[in-house]
Amino acid sequence: MNDAVSRLDAVRNNIAAAEKEAGRESGSVTLVAVSKTFAADEIRPVIQAGQRVFGENRVQEAQGKWPPLRDEFPDLELHLIGPLQSNKAKEAVALFDVIETVDREKIAAELAKEIARLGKAPRLYVQVNTGLEAQKAGIDPREAVAFVARCREVHGLAIEGLMAIPPFDQNPGPHFALLEKLAREAGVQKLSMGMSGDYETAIAFGATSVRVGSAIFGTR
Numbered sequence: 604m605n606d607a608v609s610r611l612d613a614v615r616n617n618i619a620a621a622e623k624e625a626g627r628e629s630g631s632v633t634l635v636a637v638s639k640t641f642a643a644d645e646i647r648p649v650i651q652a653g654q655r656v657f658g659e660n661r662v663q664e665a666q667g668k669w670p671p672l673r674d675e676f677p678d679l680e681l682h683l684i685g686p687l688q689s690n691k692a693k694e695a696v697a698l699f700d701v702i703e704t705v706d707r708e709k710i711a712a713e714l715a716k717e718i719a720r721l722g723k724a725p726r727l728y729v730q731v732n733t734g735l736e737a738q739k740a741g742i743d744p745r746e747a748v749a750f751v752a753r754c755r756e757v758h759g760l761a762i763e764g765l766m767a768i769p770p771f772d773q774n775p776g777p778h779f780a781l782l783e784k785l786a787r788e789a790g791v792q793k794l795s796m797g798m799s800g801d802y803e804t805a806i807a808f809g810a811t812s813v814r815v816g817s818a819i820f821g822t823r
């Protein structure tokens with residue numbers, strides 16, 4: 604077996620065990636395999652092993668490698684998990700099935716415009732900067748609930764979930780708990796949280812999807 608495929612298998616088993624441990628339904632957590640920096644030839648075996656949901660953090664990189672893979676495998680689901688510039692909104696709406704990084708008014712407005720123009724609506728998540736890190740994207744957690752409401756009411760966007768990346772040097776538990784609380788307050792169902800180092804913890808805190816890169820594809 605290819606290295607990435609055997610690691611994928613291990614991650615799947617760990618997710619199943621974490622679901623069980625948390626008393627959650629088997630299969631309730633979606634694995635988003637984060638393939639950024641890896642080439643199509645490294646990704647293909649993972650698709651052939653049955654993985655269908657992938658995450659990329661740059662629009663331009665994804666535009667280069669995913670259209671041919673999509674022709675080969677029509678049932679793929681692609682998530683944008685990196686910061687979105689407003690001048691890339693059109694490309695993002697055209698390419699991605701899920702955009703997890705809506706985090707400001709201007710992006711919400713641009714996405715609404717492109718969704719109307721292209722007649723294609725990706726599912727949307729609001730990214731929350733739970734650690735209030737200056738260098739990190741995401742809306743201030745104190746503004747998150749009101750922002751979700753404005754996305755809906757002002758921009759007509761159906762926000763489906765929240766996403767966060769906790770500070771790498773902190774215990775992620777409180778950040779996951781905060782995101783779960785904000786999702787309840789905002790009335791959204793999906794929680795994208797947990798990466799290679801902490802996806803099992805995130806599942807215990809209610810993650811509905813985990814974004815796992817290096818634990819599958821190896822170090823970048």
Ligand SMILES: *Cc1c(COP(=O)(O)O)cnc(C)c1O
Nearest residue numbers: 637660684798799814815816817
């Ligand atoms: C790269 C990335 C991941 C995956 O990180 P790993 O630690 O390699 O699992 C998850 N989420 C986001 C937003 C990323 O940019």
